[in-house]
Structures are given as C-alpha cells and as structure tokens.
Amino acid sequence: MRKGETGQLRLLTGLVLFLAAGCVTWAATHLVAPSPAEWLYLVIAVGLVIVATACSAPVQIRSQMRFTATSAAVLVLAVILPPAWAILCAATGVTAGRLAARHAGVSFHKALHNSGKDVLAATAASYAAWLAGVRPGVEGELLTQGWVTYVVALSLAAAAFAAVEEIVMPATLVLATGRSWGQIWRTDWDVRLAVNLASILLAGAALGLLALDPRLMIAIPLAQLVLYLLYMHRLHLRAERTTWEQLAAATDALNGVDLTGVLHTAARGAVAVFNARQAQVELWDVEPCRLVRADATRVLYDGPSSQAPPPAELTASRFLGGRDGSAIGVLRLALPATTGGIHGREESTLRAFGASLTTAILNARAYAELTEERDRHAEDARHDPLTGLANRRALLDRLGAAPEQPASGTRALALVDLNRFKEVNDTLGHAFGDQLLVELGGRLHAAADENGAVVARLGGDEFAIVLDNLPAPATAIHRARRILDCLRDPVALAGMQVTVQASAGIALAGPGVAAGELLRRADVAMYQAKRAGVSIVDYQHGRDTADHRQLSLGGELARAVEEGEFTVRFQPIVDLGSGEAVAAEALTRWQHPRHGVLLPKQWLPIVERSDLLGAFTARVLRQALLGLREWKAAGFDLTVALNVSPHSLLDPAFPAMVLDELRARRLDPGSLMLELAETTSVGQLQAVERVLTTLRSAGVRLALDDFGTGHSSLSVVSEVAVHELKIDRTFVAAMRTSAQAAAAVRSTVELGRSLGLALVAEGVETADQRQALWELGCTAGQGHLFGRPMKAGELLEALRDGADGVRGSLAASLHPGATVIALRNRPPA
Structure with a gap:
C-alpha cells in the first residue's frame, strides 16, 4: 500500500459510516409503529436482507469484489415498506448478515464499511421508489399501486442502488489497490450488470408472490437463496474458467529461452493473475542474489537483491524449488490490504504458477548453458587446439568471405611449411615438437598483427597467412618475407638452440578463384620453393603441373571397366635369328569416348589405387587369352605375355x-x-612369393620385365624364380652409341645364359639393333621392326601372310638356309 493510502481509505470508510448512521438516525425518528400482525412482515424483510447479504461469494480470484443478492432484497423492501422502515430493516439485515457470516480474510473494518455502503444504497433505492410514486405503509395492503408504477419504481430503485455501489466500491478499490477508476469499472462490468438485472427480476418475482397472497412472503427468502445460489454457481464457474485461462496464458508466456525475459514476464504475469499491486521474483542460487520487481504496467527493478528499493507490503509468497528439492528462489506478491491474503483455490493457482516459473527458470538456464556450450564448440572448431590460431576451417571461411575493405587492395595467401620439422620430432620427441609449434605460431601471430595479416595453422608444421589490403600484387612477397623474418631467431628446446627455416608459397586471389583453389595454388608454389631450396616462391600458372584429368579419369573408371572401354593390342615377339613369331605381349589401351586412345602411363596408377583393379585385370586377361586361343586354333603355337601389377600379386x-x-x-x-615389374616387386618379395609359387607350380611362366632399371637387379633374380628376362628398351636404343649400354646388354645375356633363362630384348627398331643383339647372344626381341601393337585378328593375318611368304615369320632370317632351333623348344628353366 502506497504512502497515505491507509489514511485515505479510512477517511472514506468513516465518511460512508457517518452517512449511513445519519440515514439510520433519520429513519428511526420517522418510524410509524406497526400493528402486532405486521411485525411478521418486518421480520421477514429483515431476514430477506440477512440471507441476501450472508450468501455472497467472489466471482473472480483477486477481484477484490464480492457479489451478493442484497440489491434484490433492498428493492423488495423499497416497494413494500415505507422509506424509514426500509432503511432500518436494511441496516439491521446487512449488519447482522455480515457480522453473522464473516468470510475468511474479511476484517471487521471491511464488514462495517460494506454495511455502511449497503445502508446508503438502500436509502437511495427507497427514496427512488418513493419518487416513482410508491407509497407503501405497514398497515393495510402491502401493494396499493398499479403494476406500471412498481415496474418504474423497481427500475429507478435498482439504478439508485447501483449508482451508490458504482461510486463507493470503485473509490474503495482505487485507494486499496492503486488501480485506476477505468480499470476498476472495466473489471467484471458484465457480471455486475447481470447481477443488477437479476435483482430486478427477483424483486419483481417477490412482488408477484405478495400479490397472490401476502403470506407467501415467508417463502421469498428461500426462493431468493435458491435462485442466488444457482446464479452464483454459474458465476463461480465463469470465474474459475477465467482464472485458469489467465494462469494458462501467464505460464505459456514463460516458455522463453532468455532468463531475463522469463523473470520479467513472470513478475508482470503474477501481478495480472493475482491482481497484486506488485510482484517480485528473487533468485538465491546466483551471486549476487538477483531480484526482479514489477507492477501491472512495467518492470520496476532488476538487479542485486541487496540494492533493491523497499517494496510494497508483501503478503503472499511461494518458494521456487530446484530439481534436487532445494529452493532456488521465491515469488512474492504485494496484495491489496482488502484481500486478506492468499487462501483456498488461490493457493493452488499460486502453486501451479510457482511450479511453471521454476520450470521456466531451469529451462532458460539449461538453454543458456547449451548455447554457451555450442558457441564454445563452434569457437573450438575454428581454432587449432595446440597453438590457439585459426584452423583450416576458419581459414577457408575467411577466404570465402569478401575482404572487409574490398576496394582498398589485393588479397594474397601465403602457405608456410617448416623445413626438417620431422627431425625435431624424431630427435627430441613430439612434446618438444609441439612446444616448437606453439612458439613459432605465437611469433607468426604477433608478426602478422603488426603487418595487418591473419595466421592460421593448417595442421602438422603447415601455417597459412592471409594478406589483405595489399597496395599492389608485387608487395605480397615483400610483406610475407617481413612476417617470416620472425622465424630466424633460434628457439630454445631441451637445453639447445634450434634454428628453424621455412618454405613459403604465395598465391594471389582474384575473380573466380575459390578458396580451395587459392589454397591449392599456394601449396603448389610452396612445394616449388622446397624443391628449389628457396624461402618464397609466388604461384605462376605456367609452372602448375597439376593434372586435373587424373581426377576426371578416376571418376570414369567404373564405367570404363563395366562397358569394356579397356582393349588389348598385341605386339609380336620374334626369334631374332629366324624372324619366326614365338609369342606376343598383350598391351592394354583405354579407348576413351572423349579423349581417344589413352596409354597406360596416363591411367594405370589410377587403376592400381582403386578397388577395381581385380575386375580390370580379369577383363584384360580374358581378352589376352581369347587372342591366344584364336592363334592356336589357326595352328600357331604362340605364348602370350601380360604385364601384372604388383598390387594384383598381393x-x-x-x-x-x-x-x-x-x-x-x-x-x-x-x-x-606373366611379366613382373622388377622395379616395384623387389620390395614385396615376401608378400608375393606365395602367389608366385602357386602360379609357377601350376605351369604359368614368369618373366622379369624392364630388367636392369631397378636398384637391385641381381638380388631380384636370386630371390624370384622366373623363366625369362626382358632387357629394357633404353639399353637397346643406346647399345650402338654407348659402351656402357652395350656392356649392360652383354652382361644381362651372360646372366640369362648362366641361369638358363630366356632373353627378350624390348624396343628393337632397326635391323642393326637386331643384328647386334643376335651377335651378343640374345635370342628373341620385340619392337616396331617386327610389328606395332595390333588386334588379335590383325596379328593372325600377319602370321598367315608371313615375311617373304614364310608362314609364321614376321622378319627375314639372318642366315638364309641355316637351321635354327626355335625358342619354344629350348629346355625349361
């Protein structure tokens, strides 16, 4: 209650009681004594008022109003009794009724105030009926005028009664609650109107009973009580529905995720639901304790409890419980002095509101914790956990975003890699390696800040520097070098001074260059710097050796295998002396629908890295064997040679x-x-030996391809039991001009002879090469001199035609008329 409010309310109560006392005094001095028989009517009249006054009930929680049927009883008195008796009976009845049936929480002061108000209203109603022409008396007939007069009298009396009610009651509530006149008048105006109309109808029904038989007046209190209780029941149902709707709306409004919003909404919502003058929510489990206070229009305070101004008198409270049963705070209400506190159904409403508020507070806190955790995870996901620098994800986001000042200059990206960092990890351990990265990352970050750049760690010993607002592209290397100068000073690790050098590549951003492409270009330039042994290299498109076709072919590999785009061509292998074809090597080509014929060097590494190697090998082998069967069916006893990937042997x-x-x-x-690549199988001898043994035991012959080009040719021959050695074409091409190449061919031939192995020379292009190889003892060869790679049918036709008409011969004999022992008849190895 605000300052001065109590005194004003008491002054109003005193004024009402003074006026009521004056009315009663006037009535007492103007009484006309009734006959003994008419005392019954007076007693019934008083009883009528007592019943109407005692049987009252609130129709809305915290409305500060109680509706009764007193007006109906007073209207009956106003038209059947003289004003003096009507006033006196009304005063006696309302006083006795209120004192005999005081409601819980209603003070004696309030009962007297309401009784005085009813006396004033009864006086106004009696004189309104008198002015309408009703002249009742206690002697003789009770109803002496026509019905029109009584209808007018009841209407005027009801209006007069309501006028007093609508002046005194709102004035009282304005002083008690601090609410405006407009708010008071708008509150339950429809209910008050319905009560007044019902009072007129009830009074009219009572007059009808009196017209039938005055003795029926004894039934009026009972009828009044029954009708009143029925009407009040409906009003109670409506009041409860309205109350729970308000509670539901208030609790629904608490379903926010912002704790401040929840507290503000709760404080104002409690004022609305409980018609409180003020409401405050105090949280105890935070430091300092937080208090939020509000009235019907605004939030009055939100801050530490210790600094809050004094509140209005708090008359009701509800603890807010935590999940573990402990109290996390309290909800307090400042109810008007006339309400008498919280009781009955209002306690259930307050308990439900407090439970909803507790849930809303806990949910808001949980959401705040989740939001904080999400933000922390998002921040962690964009930073390197070791150095605290931005990571690859943050770098790509920054590169993908437009520069903060797009018109101010050029953007460049420098990719930095520490040289020989692995030696630090291997020598001193990863802990010292991490310590080195943290130190160098801090240096780069500080130097970048001084030069308006941003540093990120991509992983391992790779860092990236974003250079924005460069005045010209040529300044990128200069500024990057200035930043990298911070790495020159040695770093103290494990009691020693470690000097670190770095290689960097720089790429300039430009229209249409995506973040990933910019990073790739910087990476290309960085590796060029490493290979060249320089500190910084800028990206040049002409030096970019990246083959995008490799990626494209990898995606088309499955289709090529499935649709048979890989085809086999056969290059004949001939006896160098006789020129007779003894075998053919199956060479695979990719007949690409867009790129044409692709050689193995363009796609074989892709096949070997894929999971389609097995299907690819099976298709190629099938085509090679189909060609072999075609030749044998035609009467040519050849063998077919096929290169095998080392991955297949695994x-x-x-x-x-x-x-x-x-x-x-x-x-x-x-x-x-099956031809084995000597350069790739040497490191996998133990892994492939079981496969090779199975094949060799079944009768499949093995050849060592490209012999002499590996790093350990002799060890391969001693470890792998093969049937044939194939001399690499590089030695054959250079044997006429290079003594070393001729010596290599000669030694290979001698090795093959001593081990009982067949020998095939690759790349025989000229007759001189054939002659030289034959003279050195090499017995077979293949190359363009004898035939280019061709289809199986084309090779068959060449065999049928023969050289110089000799069937199966692809070259003239070196010694016409001489007898030659065919290679296929040589003793097995």
Missing part, C-alpha cells in the same frame, strides 16, 4: 582367377607368361 585370390580363366578356355598354363 591379392591371394589372383592365382585362382588366372587358373580359372585358363581352364575356361582350355589353354595350357605354360602358354601364359
């Missing part, structure tokens, strides 16, 4: 696949020669 299922294909075509395993 597959335990490879031997079974080869032997199944041979059986399916009814071919002798000895007619298949």
Whole structure:
C-alpha cells in the first residue's frame, strides 16, 4: 500500500459510516409503529436482507469484489415498506448478515464499511421508489399501486442502488489497490450488470408472490437463496474458467529461452493473475542474489537483491524449488490490504504458477548453458587446439568471405611449411615438437598483427597467412618475407638452440578463384620453393603441373571397366635369328569416348589405387587369352605375355582367377607368361612369393620385365624364380652409341645364359639393333621392326601372310638356309 493510502481509505470508510448512521438516525425518528400482525412482515424483510447479504461469494480470484443478492432484497423492501422502515430493516439485515457470516480474510473494518455502503444504497433505492410514486405503509395492503408504477419504481430503485455501489466500491478499490477508476469499472462490468438485472427480476418475482397472497412472503427468502445460489454457481464457474485461462496464458508466456525475459514476464504475469499491486521474483542460487520487481504496467527493478528499493507490503509468497528439492528462489506478491491474503483455490493457482516459473527458470538456464556450450564448440572448431590460431576451417571461411575493405587492395595467401620439422620430432620427441609449434605460431601471430595479416595453422608444421589490403600484387612477397623474418631467431628446446627455416608459397586471389583453389595454388608454389631450396616462391600458372584429368579419369573408371572401354593390342615377339613369331605381349589401351586412345602411363596408377583393379585385370586377361586361343586354333603355337601389377600379386585370390580363366578356355598354363615389374616387386618379395609359387607350380611362366632399371637387379633374380628376362628398351636404343649400354646388354645375356633363362630384348627398331643383339647372344626381341601393337585378328593375318611368304615369320632370317632351333623348344628353366 502506497504512502497515505491507509489514511485515505479510512477517511472514506468513516465518511460512508457517518452517512449511513445519519440515514439510520433519520429513519428511526420517522418510524410509524406497526400493528402486532405486521411485525411478521418486518421480520421477514429483515431476514430477506440477512440471507441476501450472508450468501455472497467472489466471482473472480483477486477481484477484490464480492457479489451478493442484497440489491434484490433492498428493492423488495423499497416497494413494500415505507422509506424509514426500509432503511432500518436494511441496516439491521446487512449488519447482522455480515457480522453473522464473516468470510475468511474479511476484517471487521471491511464488514462495517460494506454495511455502511449497503445502508446508503438502500436509502437511495427507497427514496427512488418513493419518487416513482410508491407509497407503501405497514398497515393495510402491502401493494396499493398499479403494476406500471412498481415496474418504474423497481427500475429507478435498482439504478439508485447501483449508482451508490458504482461510486463507493470503485473509490474503495482505487485507494486499496492503486488501480485506476477505468480499470476498476472495466473489471467484471458484465457480471455486475447481470447481477443488477437479476435483482430486478427477483424483486419483481417477490412482488408477484405478495400479490397472490401476502403470506407467501415467508417463502421469498428461500426462493431468493435458491435462485442466488444457482446464479452464483454459474458465476463461480465463469470465474474459475477465467482464472485458469489467465494462469494458462501467464505460464505459456514463460516458455522463453532468455532468463531475463522469463523473470520479467513472470513478475508482470503474477501481478495480472493475482491482481497484486506488485510482484517480485528473487533468485538465491546466483551471486549476487538477483531480484526482479514489477507492477501491472512495467518492470520496476532488476538487479542485486541487496540494492533493491523497499517494496510494497508483501503478503503472499511461494518458494521456487530446484530439481534436487532445494529452493532456488521465491515469488512474492504485494496484495491489496482488502484481500486478506492468499487462501483456498488461490493457493493452488499460486502453486501451479510457482511450479511453471521454476520450470521456466531451469529451462532458460539449461538453454543458456547449451548455447554457451555450442558457441564454445563452434569457437573450438575454428581454432587449432595446440597453438590457439585459426584452423583450416576458419581459414577457408575467411577466404570465402569478401575482404572487409574490398576496394582498398589485393588479397594474397601465403602457405608456410617448416623445413626438417620431422627431425625435431624424431630427435627430441613430439612434446618438444609441439612446444616448437606453439612458439613459432605465437611469433607468426604477433608478426602478422603488426603487418595487418591473419595466421592460421593448417595442421602438422603447415601455417597459412592471409594478406589483405595489399597496395599492389608485387608487395605480397615483400610483406610475407617481413612476417617470416620472425622465424630466424633460434628457439630454445631441451637445453639447445634450434634454428628453424621455412618454405613459403604465395598465391594471389582474384575473380573466380575459390578458396580451395587459392589454397591449392599456394601449396603448389610452396612445394616449388622446397624443391628449389628457396624461402618464397609466388604461384605462376605456367609452372602448375597439376593434372586435373587424373581426377576426371578416376571418376570414369567404373564405367570404363563395366562397358569394356579397356582393349588389348598385341605386339609380336620374334626369334631374332629366324624372324619366326614365338609369342606376343598383350598391351592394354583405354579407348576413351572423349579423349581417344589413352596409354597406360596416363591411367594405370589410377587403376592400381582403386578397388577395381581385380575386375580390370580379369577383363584384360580374358581378352589376352581369347587372342591366344584364336592363334592356336589357326595352328600357331604362340605364348602370350601380360604385364601384372604388383598390387594384383598381393591379392591371394589372383592365382585362382588366372587358373580359372585358363581352364575356361582350355589353354595350357605354360602358354601364359606373366611379366613382373622388377622395379616395384623387389620390395614385396615376401608378400608375393606365395602367389608366385602357386602360379609357377601350376605351369604359368614368369618373366622379369624392364630388367636392369631397378636398384637391385641381381638380388631380384636370386630371390624370384622366373623363366625369362626382358632387357629394357633404353639399353637397346643406346647399345650402338654407348659402351656402357652395350656392356649392360652383354652382361644381362651372360646372366640369362648362366641361369638358363630366356632373353627378350624390348624396343628393337632397326635391323642393326637386331643384328647386334643376335651377335651378343640374345635370342628373341620385340619392337616396331617386327610389328606395332595390333588386334588379335590383325596379328593372325600377319602370321598367315608371313615375311617373304614364310608362314609364321614376321622378319627375314639372318642366315638364309641355316637351321635354327626355335625358342619354344629350348629346355625349361
């Protein structure tokens, strides 16, 4: 209650009681004594008022109003009794009724105030009926005028009664609650109107009973009580529905995720639901304790509890409980002095509101914790956990965003890699390696700040520097070098001074250059710097050796295998002396629908890295064996040679696949020669030995391809049991001009002879090379001199035609008329 409010309310109560006392005094001095028989009517009249006054009930929680049927009883008195008796009976009845049936929480002072108000209203109603022409008396007939007069009298009396009610009651509530006149008048105006109309109807019904038989007046209090209770029941249902709707709306408004919003909404919502003058929510489990206070129009305070101004008198409270049962705070209400506190159904409403508020507070805190955790994770996801610098993700986001000042200059990206960093990890351990990265990352960050740049760590010992607002592209290297100068000073690690050098590549951003492409270009330039042994290299498109076709071919590999785009061509292998074809090597080509014929060097590494190697090898082997069967069917006893990827030899299922294909075509395993790449199989001897043993035991022949080009040729020959050595074409091409190449061919031939191995020279292009190889003892060769790679059918036609008409010969004999022992008849190795 605000300052001065109590005194004003008491002054109003005193004025009402004074006026009521004056009315009663006037009535007492103007009484006309009734006859003994008419005392019954007076007693019934008083009883009527007592019943109407005692049977009252609130129709809205915290409305500060109680509706009664007193007006109906007073209207009956106003038209059947003289004003003096009507006033006196009304005063006696309302006083006795209020004192006999005081409601919980209603003070004696309030009862007297309301009784005085009813006496004033009864006086106004009696004289209104008198002015309407009703002249009742206690002697004789009770109803002496026509019905029109009584209808007018009841209407005027009801209006007079309501006028007093609508003046005194709002004035009282304005002083008690601090609310405006407009708010008071708008509150339950429809209910008050309905009560007044019902009072007129009830009074009219009472007059009807009196007209039938005055003795029926004894039934009026009972009828009044029944009708009143029925009407009040409906009003109570409406009041409860309105109350719970307000509570639901208030609790729904608490479903926010912002704690401040929840507290503000709760304080104002409690004022609305409980019709309180003020409400405050105090949280105890925070430091300092937080208090939020509000009235019906605004939030009055939000801050530490210790600094809050004094509140209005707080008359009701509800603890707010935590999940573990402990109290996290309290909700307090400053109810008007006339309400008498919280009781009955209002306690359930307050308990429900307090529970909803507790849930809303806990939910808002949980959401705040989740939001904080999400923001922390998002921040962590964009920073390197070791150095605290931005990471690759943050770098790509920054590169993808437009520069803060797009018109102010050029953007460049420098990619930095520490040289020989692995030696630090291997020598001193990863802990010292991390310490080195933290130190160098801090130096780069500080130097970048001084030069208006941003540093990120991409991983390992790689850092990136974003240079923005460069005045000209040429300044990028200068500014990057100035930043990298911070790495020159040695770093103290494990009691020693470690000097670190770095290589950097710089790429300039430009229209259409995406973040990933810019990073790739900087990476290309950085590796060029490493290879050149310089500190910084800028990206030049002409030096970019990246082959985008490799990525494209990798994506098309599955289609090529499935649709048979890989085809086999056969290059004949001939006896160098006789020129007779003894074998053919199957060479694979990719007949690409857009790029044309692709050689193995363009796609073989892609196949070997894919999971389609097995399917690819099976298709190629099948085509090679089909060609072999075609030649044998035509009467040419050749063998077919096929290069095998070292990755295939690591597959335990490879031997079974080869032997199944041979059986399916009814071919002798000895007619298949598998060529092994000497340079790639040497490091995998133990892994492939079981596969090679299975194939060799089944009769499949093995050849060592490109012999002499590896790093350990002799050790390979001693470890891998093969049937044939193939002399690499580089030695054949240079043997006429290079003594070293001729010596290499000669030694290979001698090695093959001593081990009982067949020898095939690759790349035989001229007759001189053929002659020289024959003279050195090499017995077979292949190359363009004898035929280019061709289809199986084309090779068959060449064999049928023969050289100089000799069937199966692809070159003239070096010694016409001489007898030559064919290679296929040589003793097995």
